[in-house]
Amino acid sequence: MKRSFVRRFAVGAAVVGTALAAMFGSVATASADVPPGTLGTVTLNPATGLDTTAGVATTSAGCPDTSDAYNMYVFGSGAWSGGFIVTTTTSVNFSTTSAFPIAMGLSMKDIAIDHATTITPGRYDLVAQCVDSFTLDVKGTFTQAIYFTDATHYQSTDPAAPVTTTTALSVSPASPVTAGAPVTLTATVTPASAGGTVQFKDGAANLGNPVAVNNGTAALTTSALTAGSHSLTAVFTGGSPNVSGSTSSAVTYQVNAPVATPTTTALSVTPSGTATQYTSVTLNASVSPAGAAGSIQFTDGGANLGNPVALAGGTASFTSATLSVGAHTFTAKFVPVNSAAYLASESAGVPLTVTAFAGVATSENITTTVTAGELLISVANSNVTLPSPVMLPDASMLQTAGNLNPVTVTDTRAGNPGWNVSGQATDFGDGASHAINAGNLGWTPSIVDKLAAQNITAGPAVNPAAAIAPGTAAPAGVGLAGSRTLATAAANGGNGTAHLTAGLSLNVPTSAVAGTYTSVLTLTAI
Secondary structure: OHHHHHHHHHHHHHHHHHHHHHHHOOOOOHHHHOOOOOOEEEEEEOOEEEOOOOOEEEEOOOOOOOOOEEEEEEEOOHHHHHOEEEEEEEOOOOOOOOOOEEEOOOOHHHHHHHOOOOOOOEEEEEEEEEEOOOOOOEEEEEEEEEEEOOOOEEEOOOOOOOEOOEEEEEEEOOOOEEOOOOEEEEEEEEOOOOOEEEEEEEOOEEOOOOEEOEOOEEEEEEOOOOOEEEEEEEEEEEOOOOEOOEEOOOEEEEEEOOOOEOOEEEEEEEOOEEEEOOOOEEEEEEEEOOOOOEEEEEEEOOEEOOOOEEOEOOEEEEEEOOOOOEEEEEEEEEEEOOOOOEOOEEOOOEEEEEEOOOOEEEEEEEEEEEEOOEEEOOOOOOOEEOOOOEEOOOOOOEEEEEEOOOEEEEEOOOOOOOEEEEEEEOOEEOOOOOEEOHHHEEEEEEEEEOOOOOOEEEOOOEOOOOOOOOOOOOOOOOOOOOOEEEEEEOOOOOOEEEEEEEEEEEEEOOOOOOEEEEEEEEEEEO
16 A cells, blocks of 8 residues: 555656646746636635744635645745645645645745745745646645745735725814813724824824824824814825825814913911011911912012012012011912913901111211301311301302211121111201201212122212201201211111211301301211
């Protein structure tokens, strides 16, 4: 029996070669010359694999009852054009009534090695033949094309075949959403194997850059959709010329404007109730919810206190040591960064009464001697002596001038609240019944010296009255009969020692009788 089989196989092999030549002729390229199977197709499993894979090809139907066995060949271009045996003639799993599996006896790599050739990218055709096992006459064929995309990888679909695609778009979460919320657009491309990119669109405008398709899907998340109705689409562009593009149906998506969150603002003042002038007073504001971003504008009786203070952790504070004497009512106004996200709010008013600081005072005596026909001023010790007044050419008045002895101001108080030095003069008197109105005395304040850290400003110049008579009120802002500012130190700029002075000028009526006149200039620092 064994002898008989070997003999039949040897004869069969010669017949197969003849039959294939008669069936296919001279095969130049598998993709052009191998005809479809006369009986149907074979389906290779796995559909994709490596050159080392020896898969199973299943026929689409049974063989004719005139056959009792099968074999399988592979054809391709070049050295493969004449066909190489894949599975030798056998009747294992053979059927004439239904589809049956054919195991590949050799892998493509094995076949290439056995025939001293190589695998090149392109099409290869598997041909399963139903044969008479004795004569090896071919009674019908099943065929299947496979495609090597490189020397080692194959697939059962033609990579160059036209691919028609469809694209569907889904958007989550479902609309409506609030502007600023993240929205995810997901495109599903069919078939999933189609490579390319998806450009998401809002109407005609692009949303971001094209997104690569991975396993049939591409997604984009955006928070940039504005309030209103949007028409969203996904436009697929194939990654190769044979892959057609497609556009999804439009998805109507509603985005609502955000509703601003109400806020509340609370204010506390330390110390509370009352405070002495120059005491540091701190205003503390808190805003809820704590996540509200913005700033606090502190006010005193409706007037702003400084610039807005940015919130940090929902709180902001302001400190001042220069509040004026009297009643104050403070508020804190919350100003949101984004008024569409948070509403503004204002605290209730918090009262505080600032009481006066007593301060300190000193004085200098200023004298002058009026002689017959001219005005004289003398000076002795710590007194300021002005030269005798001299009559003007138009004989309208007498005039004299000099300098105030330097005034020393030293401030060592905690809190560095600043200070103010003012001066007010009494009428000049000769000890009898004669006087020179203090409104006729003026000055021009100046700073002799100060520390670099001090912030001191000299007071404005005060003009003398035009030799007004005793008892006459000087015009507003004229003369030293009223309190006038010599110099002012700003808050945080007064600590240390500074020296002040002023140029003095005195107008004397021509009616003044001869004599020595003295005025007391009282200087007060607070």
